[in-house]
Amino acid sequence: MSMAIPVRKFDAVIVGAGGAGLRAALQLSEAGLKTAVLSKVFPTRSHTVAAQGGVSASLGNSEPDHWHWHMYDTVKGSDWLGDQDAIEFMCREAPNVVVELEHFGMPFDRNADGTIYQRPFGGHMSNFGEKPVRRACAAADRTGHAMLHALYQRNVRANTQFFVEWMALDLVRDAEGNVQGVVAMEMETSEIYVFQAKATLFATGGAGRIYASSTNAFINTGDGLGMAARAGIPLEDMEFWQFHPTGVAGAGVLITEGVRGEGGILRNAQGERFMERYAPNAKDLASRDVVSRAMVTEINEGRGCGPNKDHVLLDITHLDPEVIMSKLPGIREISIKFAGVDPIKAPIPVVPTCHYQMGGIPTNYKGEVVVDGNTVKGFYAAGEVACASVHGANRLGTNSLLDLLVFGKSSGNSMIDFIKTAPKDLPELHKADVERSVARVERLNNQKNGSNVHEARDAMQRTMQAHCGVFRFKDMLAKGVEKILEVEKMVQTTEIADKSKTFNTARIEALELENLIEVAKATMISANARTESRGAHVRDDAADTPENPNGRDDQNWLKHTLWHRDGNRLDYKAVNMKPLTVETIALKTRSY
């Protein structure tokens, strides 16, 4: 069977054409290497396009700034789970990659003197947490979009070969575990090819679609994570996901926190303004964490709204419609479109909503994938799919675009070095992984009396949302592990009615679900095991005590989780507390 699978050969193959994939591809193509980039969608429609906030760099264009202060903010934001060597590397490189991007044609907002304009952003401070500093560089509210366009055009000029509307299916490793490339499917024909290369990079983005409520686009199905897990690569720190308190229930579109600032009130099924109980002074204006926890507690205790009692209500019906129209533009339209309610007349159903994945494929700051202390030869990862780890337990705003640029470039450079020392001719292709991948697609094509893809996906998303959301409970997590393993059985027997070969979206969605379920299991099992609260992983049973402020238990849990697909085994590795050139940023209680 696989004997007939055609093989395409390159120096480098990159899966994913968002910011990280494009930045890496540029490095490789400009070095004259034959580089293929595979993407499910046209590159400029990658999810990087959704990034609005900006990219941080201590350029100091508006006031004094220093990479060391940026590093401090990032370590603190990570709740000390970030690796300090990688964080130092990223913050030191930031000014270089931003100026480089400017030279690639990125239309940054500018000061009168022509330098890049920098604006303040939450968590960006000068002098080691002393006072706010302007560090975020942006291109209006389209920073991600502008970045993709600049990088894509530059890649076209450098002769990067794009394979658009291709889906990578599986990693190919030889008997020693070295990576040889990927198996991929052309969507137009459903034909399967092997892309063999000396070096392979995963830049496939995050997997926010494991949750029922997510801001992520539909394409964010964790394909790189699924492929890595099936190939025996562990996934790191998957219990850490960033949530936003108020997304439209069932849709995920965010309702800005400005709505509560203008007087919006959160209510439970009894119509009660429940924030009065949780934060008697700040009430609905309490911090993100406090509001999210209160919402989840109301839902868990049976006071949620709707037929499934799975959300709460954000009420602005008492506000003057004029205020809604003038001060909250767009909110009325979002609510009508995505919740089906006019907020002038009825409250908006909202729920804490998943936004960003901190964990991923374990790498070092060079983008090399590291397992058991050794690099996996020929395998690299960068961007949201990777865990370098610079975000640790929580990500600092505007560090996501920076991550794409810095680690896209560094992994590209590592790949160039590796390719230069590799034998000129590609080795013989190891067939076992190719055969397994083809068999996986054939199982799906031939499945009889199987489960429905949408039902299985819904079951996964509802389980993750209810059992492993923004605020976590011991019993719910334990039950969640059982439930997600049940859902996995459904995913293993999915059946599709449409067996056609051209642009078969049903087949693609079934294959995407096989990737999502790996991420869901990793998340649930890792979260269940980590019995402390740290950063974005917050547990009801991890008490705030003098020894463990905010429930963070450095004695036992200052370590990275590694989930192995085989047997759902967990092991742990130390956080790298040693920066490259400066002193360790010592442990401290995280407060803002």
Added chain:
Amino acid sequence: MDDIHLKRLVWRSRRGLLELDLQLERFVAEVLPTLSAADLAEYEAVLLLPDNDFLDYLNGKADCPDARLKPMLERIRAAQH
């Protein structure tokens, strides 16, 4: 317009922005199967818009400078109810 073409348009309705995914999901489910060949060609042209512009036009935040695309943008808007 053949079946392959139609199915390609369904896939290309997957975008980089969630707000577009959600609106096009409804349009694809409810309206796309009823479109004529000429309409489908218009929809194909709309799908070439950059995501941010596309969303701004659908949300009425900006006016699409290409008058030929406006009727289809209006139909996508009308499918959101």
